[in-house]
Amino acid sequence: MLESVREWLQERRNYSLFILHPNSRVREIFHNINDHRLFELAHTLLVLLSCSMVCVENPDLSPEIRWKLDVASVIITIFFVLEILVKVIGDGLVCGAMPYLQSPWNIFNVFLVVVSLVDIVYMMAFPYRPRILKTLKILQLFRMMRMMTESIMMNTVLEPLVDAVSGSISAVATLTIIIMFLYSFLGVQLFKGSFYYCEGSNLANIRTKADCLNAGYQWLRKPYDFNSVPFGMLTMSIMFTMDGWSDIMYNGINSVGVDQQPVLNNRPWVAIVFVSFMWLSFFLADMFIGAATESQQYFLIRRREQLWSLPRFETRRT
Template identity: 35%
Template sequence: MERPNIPPDSTERQILMIFNYIFTVVFGAEMFIKVIAQGLLHGKGAYFSSGWNVMDGSLVIISFIDVLMSVLATTSPRIFGILRVFRLLRALRPLRVINRAPGLKLVVQTLLSSLQPIGNIVLICCTFFIIFGILGVQLFKGTFFYCDGPDISEVVTRNDCLTRNKENLWLNRKYNFDDLGQALMSLFVLSSKDGWVNIMYTGLDAVGVDLQPVENYSQWRLLYFISFLLLVGFFVLNMFVGVVVENFHRCREEQEKEEKARRAAKRAKKLEKKRKKYEKIREERVKSLIAAGIDPSSVDIDGEIRRRRRRKRELMRRKLASLSIKSQGNIQSLQPDVMTVFSKINRSWEMREPPYYSQYSKARLFIHNIVTSKYFDLAIAAVIGLNVVTMAMEFYKMPKEQSHSTVPLNRHQRFWLLLSGVAIADQSSFYRPIPCSLLRHTTHTLIFSLITSIELLFDFYHYGPKPVSSFLIPHTLIAALSTFVNSLFGFSHCSQTCILLHHLTYTLMSPLHTSALASLTLAPNLHPPLSHHTPLCPSSSYPYSSSSACLSPPA
């Protein structure tokens, strides 16, 4: 009912203030009664031992401070600024309903318990964004520029655009991949599925730096955008929903257990009341017998109760006896097998194999001790992070001095990462069965070492004394694979993140199989693809024109 145009001296304002005072007094009285009944801080059921009571008490204290400040504001205008802050905090009063509504309480508990796993998912999501961002910078930096003007029919380069007509402009797209920040912003738009088609087709049309885009110049770049949408836009972002749903079910089970315990306590309380009632009736019966002059000991008041109890004890004794006989027979029949198992365990304990690293040489054992230490993991994680940072430093129009200065640092980091990969792979023994986790870890390490070796070789040929202009494997692909494997190598040291990646890998299989089946089914029925730029300008070779009949560039 609060509005900014309520006059201060109006009846409506006075009524609202009176209701505010009444609610504050009622809430304060509730808090005061609970503190007296349960205690303030100490004790099993103290008031402030519950987080919900802490929230309620804080809101009540804020309400009293608000009332106090409103009284002081009439005498001191300087306190009016502080009063507005407490009036804003007064808006949190509806949160008191959460403690009274089990459904809302369950939702809040779910959100609070989901914070830790959501942090791991945020780490995975940021890593995938950085990986695709670095790859996007490598692929598209400086290529999203285009010529806009009245005469762009024969424009091929930037110089043609600026020299052919003075009204021509060489503009850049709003969402581009010139540096890592712009790439992350563009990927965020892609993941939100809002305007992702324009960004994707702009990437397909990009030709090169200072070159006019050409329609569908490289359709293979669809793999970059579609893979990002499938991997990040659908699966990684939906993991947030999965974590919340999982924690919701877990919190609901805990709430059901608490409800069962509460019901059991109520039943026990009812049984205690019945017992006290029975004792009271028995005492009254004894008093009535004494008043009638009859000896209570001569009357069997509890005869029926004793007979019932005796009958129940006899039945229970028979059941226990039958169960003990069956268990003894089973133990006697299983005794030879148990002795056989214990004898096998003893023999295996006596004949157990020594550790796989016991026959290592001194040099290899020294490397093994270094690799298995926690400081080695921390050092490698730091080198991996520094490596990703140096790869993310590239941007459009990067000075040659800075570009060449990062090469030795990047090469030095990759050399140490290569040594660490070889050292960790050295932990596996070829003379004993390798566990599945160690096999996976060793496989990832060998792949990482192979990719690092290829990139070191490429850097040597590209930045060495005799640079080579062409190479069999593109540098962008090597950089992307190296970043991806570096991230997996770093995630292998974090158990929670590794578990989430394991679940994500298994989750990807079913949609991939379904997509493959759908593509095989629909592929024969597809028509030739239509152009995504409609209508085209009849007087230009590229549809980006300022004419009203042509496709205008996005704002």
């Protein structure tokens, strides 16, 4: 009995759902539906709509808007269920030349559809939805990523970017981290415990933390400091983005020491440390851009060579 079942399954391994022959007219129809431009257009529009619905979610939505979003969610879920059925009937589920569940993206899509179906059931049967369902629905944004990876135009951008990240950009990133670590270590030696200040009404006689607290004032820490190497790395990361780096530099210039009230222009020479890092950050940013640009150009040259190596081009040249 088991042997006959095994033979039957072996004979039908290329059948869709072990029922439809590879040359079945039904499978051909579903293949044509899947490849039709209108079907692809509807898929793209509904992916964009589902991502937009995730973005507009907020607790202050009116009941009317909430109802419209729920109806749209049901329609989108029905379409994605039909999409799965079309592809499963056309390509097969787990057996065949290119079964549906062979692709990790398709497995992920099935998971998203199951989450949406469970969400619809809760919406109809219960007055509330579990928080986990709301969180998992955010994963629908990954459908946008899949759509981007399937786009030829986006592949022209994404593929060289991935190659650059795994190659030259990773080397530049390593160099950047090393430089930031060295500067953060230097910052700890120069500014540890000195990025604090006293907040009060009369600071003329305030020199230390003790004076500040004895006067009934507050001893506060600057937003970014060099109290440790990790904090220093965070500070250097903020400076690398060139966002408020001059404020951090002036905090260093005005610093005095541990538990000391800052004094205006107390150490002007430390500006060399911050300015030199900013100069290096300019060069490092240019290196990142150059690595990405070089990878893009190399990808386009390689793609052009691949196109010219196709047989149809060889025939035209001869």
